[in-house]
Amino acid sequence: MGRKVAFIAALFGALALVGPAQARVEVQWWHAMSGVLGDRLNELVEKFNKSQDKYTVVAVAKGNYDEVTNGVIAAYRAKRPPEMVQIAERGYMTMLLSGAIVPVQDLVEQKGYKIDFSDFIKPVASFWSYKGRMSAMPFNSSTPIFWYNKDHFQKAGFDKPAETWQELEKQLYAIKSKGISECGTVLPGDFYWSLLENYSAINNQPYGTLANGFDGLGTEFVYNKTKVVSQVARLKKWLDDGVMQIAGQGFSPEQLFTSGRCSTFVNSTASHGNIERNATINWSATFLPHESDIDPPLNSTIGGGAIWVMKGHTPERYEAVAAFLDFVAQPETQVWWHGATGYVPATNRAYALARERGYYKDHPTREIAVLQLSRGTPNENSRGFRFGNFVQTMLAQRQEVEAVFAGQKQPQQAMDDAVKRGNEILRQFEKLNAGKTPETERP
Amino acid sequence: MTLRLSIPWRDARAPVLQPRHGGGVPSAAAGSSRRSGKTQRREEAGLKRANFGDGPGLPTLLLLPQLLILLFFFFIPSLRALMQSVLLSDPFGTSVQFVWFDNFRTLLASSDYRQSIAMTFWFTVAQNVLTLGSALVLAFATDRIVRGRSVYRTMILLPYAIAPAIAGILWAFLFNPAVGPLAQVLHRLGIVWDPNLNPTDALILVTLAASWKHICYDYIFLVVGLLAVPVSLMEAAAVDGAGLIRRFVSIALPMLGPTIFFLTVMNFIYGFFETFAIIDAVTKGGPAGATNILVYKVFVDGFVNLDLGSSAAQSVLLMSFALICTLLQFRYFDRKVNYGV
Numbered sequence: 195m196g197r198k199v200a201f202i203a204a205l206f207g208a209l210a211l212v213g214p215a216q217a218r219v220e221v222q223w224w225h226a227m228s229g230v231l232g233d234r235l236n237e238l239v240e241k242f243n244k245s246q247d248k249y250t251v252v253a254v255a256k257g258n259y260d261e262v263t264n265g266v267i268a269a270y271r272a273k274r275p276p277e278m279v280q281i282a283e284r285g286y287m288t289m290l291l292s293g294a295i296v297p298v299q300d301l302v303e304q305k306g307y308k309i310d311f312s313d314f315i316k317p318v319a320s321f322w323s324y325k326g327r328m329s330a331m332p333f334n335s336s337t338p339i340f341w342y343n344k345d346h347f348q349k350a351g352f353d354k355p356a357e358t359w360q361e362l363e364k365q366l367y368a369i370k371s372k373g374i375s376e377c378g379t380v381l382p383g384d385f386y387w388s389l390l391e392n393y394s395a396i397n398n399q400p401y402g403t404l405a406n407g408f409d410g411l412g413t414e415f416v417y418n419k420t421k422v423v424s425q426v427a428r429l430k431k432w433l434d435d436g437v438m439q440i441a442g443q444g445f446s447p448e449q450l451f452t453s454g455r456c457s458t459f460v461n462s463t464a465s466h467g468n469i470e471r472n473a474t475i476n477w478s479a480t481f482l483p484h485e486s487d488i489d490p491p492l493n494s495t496i497g498g499g500a501i502w503v504m505k506g507h508t509p510e511r512y513e514a515v516a517a518f519l520d521f522v523a524q525p526e527t528q529v530w531w532h533g534a535t536g537y538v539p540a541t542n543r544a545y546a547l548a549r550e551r552g553y554y555k556d557h558p559t560r561e562i563a564v565l566q567l568s569r570g571t572p573n574e575n576s577r578g579f580r581f582g583n584f585v586q587t588m589l590a591q592r593q594e595v596e597a598v599f600a601g602q603k604q605p606q607q608a609m610d611d612a613v614k615r616g617n618e619i620l621r622q623f624e625k626l627n628a629g630k631t632p633e634t635e636r637p
Numbered sequence: 638m639t640l641r642l643s644i645p646w647r648d649a650r651a652p653v654l655q656p657r658h659g660g661g662v663p664s665a666a667a668g669s670s671r672r673s674g675k676t677q678r679r680e681e682a683g684l685k686r687a688n689f690g691d692g693p694g695l696p697t698l699l700l701l702p703q704l705l706i707l708l709f710f711f712f713i714p715s716l717r718a719l720m721q722s723v724l725l726s727d728p729f730g731t732s733v734q735f736v737w738f739d740n741f742r743t744l745l746a747s748s749d750y751r752q753s754i755a756m757t758f759w760f761t762v763a764q765n766v767l768t769l770g771s772a773l774v775l776a777f778a779t780d781r782i783v784r785g786r787s788v789y790r791t792m793i794l795l796p797y798a799i800a801p802a803i804a805g806i807l808w809a810f811l812f813n814p815a816v817g818p819l820a821q822v823l824h825r826l827g828i829v830w831d832p833n834l835n836p837t838d839a840l841i842l843v844t845l846a847a848s849w850k851h852i853c854y855d856y857i858f859l860v861v862g863l864l865a866v867p868v869s870l871m872e873a874a875a876v877d878g879a880g881l882i883r884r885f886v887s888i889a890l891p892m893l894g895p896t897i898f899f900l901t902v903m904n905f906i907y908g909f910f911e912t913f914a915i916i917d918a919v920t921k922g923g924p925a926g927a928t929n930i931l932v933y934k935v936f937v938d939g940f941v942n943l944d945l946g947s948s949a950a951q952s953v954l955l956m957s958f959a960l961i962c963t964l965l966q967f968r969y970f971d972r973k974v975n976y977g978v
Contacts (some may be wrong), residue, residue, distance in 0.1 A: 267728045267943070288943065293731035305725045349782045433834070442833035443919055445816060455815070478888075576911065586942035593749075596925035600836055615749075626727055 217434070219514045220250045221507075222276035226262045226499065227334075228255060231465040234534045241530075242521045249514035251278075259499065260585075266504070270294050272369050275504040280333060282499045283321065284584040287407075289502050290329055291582075291627045296512075298519060299328040305516035309523045314542045317496050317567045321578045330500035331519045332540045334531075336462040337494045337563045338388035340483065344476045346457040349374045355458060356440065358486040366437050377439040380447040380456040381429070384497075386588050386595070387543050388460045388482070390417070391493045393425055395576035397485050406581035411624040415587070415616045418609035421485060427605040430598050440599075452477075462497060463563035466536025479559040480608070481566050491571045492576040498537060521634070529553075538563045582623030587616040599611045720950035742948035749926060750934070752762070757930045760844055761908030767848040768904055769897065772855035776952040777885055779860055784880075790860075797853040801911070805918025808846035832920065836927030837919045843928050844921055847912045854907075855900050862896035864890060894974045902966055909959055931955050 232255055234448045239253045259282040269275045281289055289295055290386070302309050311319065311328050317334045339512040342355050350369045366378030382388050394401045398422040407413040417423075419564045432438035437458060441447040451459040452473040460482065469477065484491035503515055521527055528544030531537060533553060539545045545564055548554065554561040570576075581587055594612035597603040603611070707844045720739055726733040730905050746752050775793055782789050796804065811819045814831040823830040832839040866889050890897075915933050916922060922929035922937060929937070935955060939948030 231792070263728075263943070264940050272728050288728060292727060292729040294729045410908060439815055440831075440833040441706060441815065442813050443806075445810070445813055450815065583942065583944070586938075586944060589937070589942060593923070593926045596923055600833055600925050600927075602836070622725070626725055626732060 197446055212324055218248060218250045219510050220252060220517070221278065221511050221514045222252050222254055223255050223278040223280070223501070223518075224256045224262055224266060224276045225280040226255070226257065226259045226282070227280070228258075229473060231334075231535055233462065234467070234531070237534070238522075238527070238531060239576070241527075245521065249517055250515070252369055262328055263288075267475045270504065270506075271628055273506065275506060277507050277511055278518070279547050281502050283324075283497050284588065285320070285584040286329075287580060287584065287623070290331050291630050295329070296505055297324075297327060297329045297333045297337045298501070298550060301512060302516050302519055305513060307516055309519040309520060310541075310543075314574060315538070315540065315542055315545065315564070315568060317493060317578065318540050320502050320537070320572070321496055321580075330502045331522055333501045334464065334498040334535070334537045335496045335500075335540060336464040336498040336537050337383070337496055337567050338460050338482060339479050339559075339562045340458065340460055340481060341451060341465075341477060341479045342458040343375070343451070343454060343456075343600070344478050346374050346454075355480055355483070357481070359483045360486045362483045363428070363432075364565055365409050366432070366458070367389075369564065370435075370437050375454040375455065375457045377450070378437040378459045379404070379432070379439075379460070380442045380450045381433070381438055381458050382447055383441070384462075385460075387497055388462075389429065389592070390422055390484065390595075391424065391579055394420065394422060395493065395495045395578075396482060397421055397488045397494050398573070398575050398577060400575050401579060402581060405574040405577065408574075408577060411582060411620075411627060413581060413620060415581075415613040415620070418606070418613040423605050423609050426595055426609060429595075430605065432598055443485055444580075446473075462536075463538065463560070464498065464536045466560065467534070479562055481562060485568050490570055491577055494566045494570050495576065495578045496538075496567065508617050519555075532560070533557075536560060536563075538567060581616075581620060582627065584621045587619045590615040590619065639755045718949045718952050718956075721945055722953045723946075724949075725946050728945060740946040740952070744947060744950050744954070749929075752926060753929050753931055753934050756840070756927065757909070759934075760847075760912075760930055761905055762842065763844050764851070764908045764912070765849050765901060765904040767844065769900060771848070772859050772900075774853050775852070776856050776859035776863055777889065780863065783813075792846070793856050794853045796850055799850070801850060801914035802918045804850050805846055806916040808849070808915075809919045810841060812842055832924075834924060836925055837923055839928050843912070843916055843919050846915050847908065850915065851904065851907055855904070858896050858900055859893065862893045865890050896968055898966075898974045901970070902963060905962055905966070908960065909955070909962075931958075936951055 209573060218389060223239070225232075225235060236253055236626050239251050241417065245249050256265045256313070263281060263285055266275060266279045266281075275294070299311060311323075312478060314322075314328075314332060317337075319328070322328055322330050322332050341357060344354075346369055347354060350372055352365055352368075356365055369375055370378050378584050391401060393399075394417060399417070399422060400406070401417050401420075401422075402413045402415045404410050404413040408485050429438065433440070435620070439450065447456075447459055448465060448468065450456045451461075452475065454475045463479075481491075482494060501519065503512075503519075507515075523541065525539075525544040525547050527543060528539045528541055529551075531541040532544065532548060539548060591612040594603065594608040594615075598605050598608045645711055689699075723735060723737060724733050725739070727735045779786065779790065799807075809832075811817045812823075812830070812832060814820045814824075814833065820830050829835075830838055832842045864875065870888055871884055874888055910932050912930065913936065916930060916933045919934075920928040922933050931951065932955065935948050935951045938944045938951065942948075
């Protein structure tokens with residue numbers, strides 16, 4: 195009898211010890227990071243989980259951005275959404291007007307955390323906020339930069355790539371004609387982002403009306419009346435002359451660059467991790483080129499993703515979410531993430547910290563994105579792009595550009611058609627979301 | 638001898654059930670009629686119908702899993718698709734508008750969709766001809782191969798074991814204009830080849846990949862079909878002086894009629910619905926929408942563009958197309974097929 199009591203007492207004692215560990219609140223975070231970036235993200239989550247004993251964040255890789263979006267839509271409709279989800283910048287309007295999210299600034303403030311939202315670097319803050327309040331937590335912000343093969347440029351007698359498209363064109367043709375490499379550049383897989391949208395921002399060209407969609411749902415595309423048309427014509431010419439190649443399915447543009455086959459390529463600053471690991475060439479990077487008659491060039495805009503908080507969870511879980519978001523916003527976390535991946539630091543303090551530590555002395559190319567994003571004074575044309583059904587309009591545009599590449603359409607015709615198709619898609623979004631203001635439900 | 642297809646444990650219980658058979662008619666003939674009724678029915682059942690005893694209980698039970706699967710994976714989704722096709726809704730389903738047939742109207746008005754229809758038609762027909770043609774040749778050749786026949790057959794059947802997406806990547810790589818070995822061969826032959834740029838090249842590439850993946854399916858059926866052709870007939874024809882090709886065209890081919898008909902239907906269904914993974918891996922519907930077959934467009938519009946209404950309307954149309962095609966095939970081609978072998 196005495197033994198039994200002792201045993202039960204011991205059991206309870208043991209349970210009491212195990213208790214706190216079991217009481218950790220678990221929240222899910224669905225994300226779209228794979229490869230090196232996925233490993234880094236897991237490290238980040240691990241760091242958070244180890245930093246305290248109340249909450250556990252479980253990071254779940256759900257495929258690419260489209261697959262994550264689909265996954266969360268299906269889960270939301272089945273009333274079992276994850277607490278947090280990483281969504282690409284193109285999904286901003288869809289998420290904002292979905293009625294399925296909790297704005298992060300509301301959540302964080304309500305849970306008593308002091309994140310200085312005014313400290314986020316400008317293009318990042320303005321993109322992810324609505325009416326001055328942050329809708330989603332900026333997480334992986336990137337911008338396209340210009341990567342080049344140093345040896346190829348030196349062999350052709352140049353120090354580095356020129357700053358303007360006109361000069362750069364001469365260089366690429368020289369490299370090709372001297373037989374230094376097979377192709378001067380390779381078409382980026384997301385050329386619509388880097389070579390059309392960011393091109394418009396940097397060269398101060400309007401892309402759509404109403405400040406590229408920032409001022410309302412009635413926005414319309416106008417890029418068929420800007421330099422974008424001649425940009426498409428330029429790409430077509432390069433393609434015809436063999437100065438530019440298309441990597442094609444099953445093969446990435448990055449591989450053509452890192453293997454030394456093509457001399458330059460335009461890609462997100464986030465490819466630092468991969469390129470550092472895979473490249474066998476002597477590479478470097480610089481700012482994206484601009485048109486010769488544009489002075490000064492403006493800032494580029496961000497891409498990448500942010501963490502959205504989904505509706506419909508218990509207060510304890512939102513405690514955990516707020517704690518995690520606070521952790522993500524810490525300068526230390528940001529600096530670490532910036533260094534580990536190549537994404538830009540989201541806050542000014544994090545950027546200053548990285549500078550202070552002399553990080554950019556050893557890694558000069560890592561600073562390009564930040565400098566390019568904060569160059570000049572952002573105006574209506576360079577603040578960013580905020581269109582409904584953005585993925586759909588982008589695919590229509592992409593198809594039209596491909597028709598130019600295939601020789602089926604003239605650039606002007608193709609851009610006119612792309613704008614026409616895009617505007618129809620925008621009208622559908624407007625019709626669906628007429629009179630809607632994003633929900634600001636308190637968690 | 639009659640083949641009995643009854644189920645043993647059901648039979649064992651038969652005597653217990655028998656009294657119910659006679660009902661309340663205790664006539665002199667009752668005994669004999671009862672017996673003969675049972676056996677007679679079994680004889681009627683003959684070769685084709687299995688005898689599951691009395692009542693609908695067991696057959697229903699056996700059909701139930703299949704019916705449930707159909708219900709959950711076909712009927713309910715089809716109904717949802719029908720409903721969704723007349724709605725305009727945001728992906729999260731928080732705001733929904735009823736728009737009548739707007740989705741269909743927009744769809745049929747878009748040149749994009751019409752291009753996709755035409756493209757799908759050519760793709761499916763070309764794939765069908767290519768697959769069936771090569772499978773026929775390969776199947777007929779099987780008979781002529783004496784040494785290493787099993788190796789030959791295995792080699793042909795192997796692609797069936799490869800996942801479509803992987804097969805697609807393989808083809809995309811082999812014919813990649815920058816690095817693909819086969820593309821280099823084409824270039825050396827002076828053929829300008831670039832499926833990333835040229836819509837025709839892209840279409841040829843996906844057609845080849847899709848056919849290659851499906852040849853083995855047709856091949857299996859055709860080999861079996863050819864085995865059913867009586868050797869005596871072939872020998873008789875040979876004795877009469879008919880050559881190889883003559884024997885194939887005049888004897889083997891007509892006897893393969895039912896098989897070929899069946900395979901044509903299956904190939905159409907394959908081309909319509911199952912080539913999705915190959916398109917995704919080889920071209921992603923590009924360039925310029927040149928390989929955007931209907932089923933791939935449904936996927937892109939629904940799951941990438943999140944345009945659920947249009948995607949649902951497309952799947953409803955696709956389903957009707959497939960239905961009409963199959964009906965036409967059965968109505969017109971079926972008559973020309975001779976089953977009385």
